[in-house]
Amino acid sequence: MQKKIKTALLSYGMSGKVFHAPFLQLHEGFELLGSWERSKQLIQQDYPEVKSYATLEEVLASDAELVIVNTPVDTHYEFAKKVLEAGKNALVEKAFTTTAAEAEELLNLAKEKGLKLTVFQNRRWDSDLKTVKSVLDQKLLGAIVEAEIRFDRYNPNLSPKAWKEGANAGAGVLKDLGPHIIDQAIYLFGYPEAVSADIRTLREGSLVDDNIDITLFYADKRVRLHAGFFNREQLPAYIIQGRKGSFFKDRGDIQEDTLKTGAKPNLTDWGTEPIEKSGLLHTEVDGVVIRQTIPTLQGNYYDLFDGLYQSITEDKPEPVTAEDGLRVMKIIDAASASSEQKRVIKL
Template identity: 40%
Template structure:
């Protein structure tokens, strides 16, 4: 193939090191060209893993490099908007980790700037390519549940100890579970069902001495559908990840897509032939009536693959595809987070004005 697109990765903490670098490296159209890190040990390990990798100590020096065509930003949420702006002004295409920004007005300004500069701007909503979410889309498209009346999604963890020296635990703008895990659940819901009519939210601090919100319940009301989104950090015994109910049947799914754990353990999509495939014991259960036939059994999960996101970004830069995660969609996630926060503060349901989206 022709010349690969050089990628500069700004930030090499957990997100950059585990969720971006190995996925970028696994896409043939992309070349992981440079990273920004001030940690010499991390830099040495990265250069061993990725042959020819350049190391920059500041984002500014990376942005000045004319060889960098695509910039990936994975830094604390507080600084997303400013860094995206700098990258666009430097003439780079941009991928920014979720959340896109803290405020929807910031997102609006960046979308306009990207249009003016003629650059691709998108947000790493990688959970669109989770195995179970892909399976849910197939079930809904096949109308196996009939008219859907309830959709419930959980993103729960057990982390009762406050991590020291972690920016995610600090009281900073854009921190807290609603900005950390909320974008995943909200993006999936909006992708499936569009903009709701009403939002209600309960956002809390549950862990002793926590400075950030670590639990939320968000209810999205549609005309004939209730969408319930939950995330918490004090869930020792995990319940279902997804529960879907319709007038023909139900689908229930435990467990998470395997890619996150594989990446955290240092695995690469290039090293595993069955990347993104769930084990049979983790497949969801479908109980339904379809074409007059009753069925209850496991549904093989679709194969998840975060590389699809980055392959699409590369092909969009080449002018071969439209971008999958549109910046306006990512902006709408932030707007809904703002409304959820308002609902929690005012202890009431918020009616959604469609023109705000």
């Protein structure tokens, strides 16, 4: 019989309802115990058998082996530290922390206690990113000379969520969308040598950064990252240029939008992009120039949870390690310093 990992959430807002609970229910290796709910008690409407915890202390006193820290970014360090100190494994939402120093402290604490600490960089399992990774793994473009990863939206209005717009250490696009594209860049191309960034506030009345341009410097390539809210007409999310050819891919993963409808994930046709979102490959193979669409691979966040399950039960590496999270935070810190000082920051 498969071992069940008893798991608790630290909130049941959008992330708990959409990104976590459905996959914990789908995976036979997890048992959802419940969630800490400060005001509204909502989790039992969806999962009548689970518990609504009144306090964090109640969660930490439970027999949960895994706690998912899916609260606002500026609470991640404090809550994850308490979870680890209570002897429980932790899955922490992005951004991992608010500084690299906090990330390093959590990493060392998890090692000291022999616990698993994972960062929820779920977009490594997006259909579009998986397709880009496949093209790179097949070396279809030759040596890469430059790349661009964008997370563009059109939304000039401020978010009604106060924690997203307040001038706190975890707010702003650099720590909201930034961790996705920074982690994807490291995942695809490795850790860069230096960083330069231009971080701006463009929306009227905004107190936080909402437009970021980051350049990652490698010995043989440059990788540019962009996220912002004034992109009504969007460029491809992935533009990869190699010595032999190019690959362009729109951001097309459907998992988040599908989950928001209340649909439950599965292990068959889940995360299948529309065919019109196929990527464009223009390259040379065996001396022949080709220009064709590339079907998108299937995405599924289930694989992150399955990797976490194997990490805890079989002592395998976490699907996204605390070291991965620390590297992202080091780039975020460097990007902030670069934008403020108007200079390139060596890592």
